[in-house]
Amino acid sequence: MVARLLKYGTEEERRIATPMTADLHGNDFPAGWEPITEAEFAKSEFFNGWVAMEHRQMFQENKAVHAYLFHFHGGDGIAIENDFWGGKIRYYRFGCKHEYSEALGDEHAVEIGMRLGHCDHAYKCMKCGHFMVQNSSD
Numbered sequence: 001m002v003a004r005l006l007k008y009g010t011e012e013e014r015r016i017a018t019p020m021t022a023d024l025h026g027n028d029f030p031a032g033w034e035p036i037t038e039a040e041f042a043k044s045e046f047f048n049g050w051v052a053m054e055h056r057q058m059f060q061e062n063k064a065v066h067a068y069l070f071h072f073h074g075g076d077g078i079a080i081e082n083d084f085w086g087g088k089i090r091y092y093r094f095g096c097k098h099e100y101s102e103a104l105g106d107e108h109a110v111e112i113g114m115r116l117g118h119c120d121h122a123y124k125c126m127k128c129g130h131f132m133v134q135n136s137s138d
């Protein structure tokens with residue numbers, strides 16, 4: 001899926017790309033929302049690509065958090081908030097903190113709807129069930 005701004009997608013595309021916020025009120029935080037450090041952001045999946053970007057204005061104890069949420073394939077994501085007057089950037093994560101199993105066999109390839117190649121290894125998150133395939137030849 002090609003990353004794109006949500007405002008250009010259809011409703012169905014938005015629901016698929018943003019499962020953590022699709023059914024949330026516009027002012028609520030997605031599950032698993034927590035601040036992360038700049039170092040954690042630097043090592044995040046953000047730099048491997050994201051599927052959708054969303055702007056949200058969320059409220060916590062009467063304080064608004066304006067953030068850009070970057071949704072990943074696994075339903076989790078990273079958010080960036082700019083504090084204009086304070087001259088600061090804050091980083092957050094949301095969604096499942098995936099805990100992937102050891103590599104799964106070919107029988108699970110059917111479950112994720114693909115045929116695994118020689119160097120492909122499939123993993124399943126033990127918490128949410130998300131599948132991930134990595135190619136060890138890369």
Ligand SMILES: [Zn+2]
Pocket residue numbers: 096097098099125126127128129130
């Ligand atoms: Zn997970």
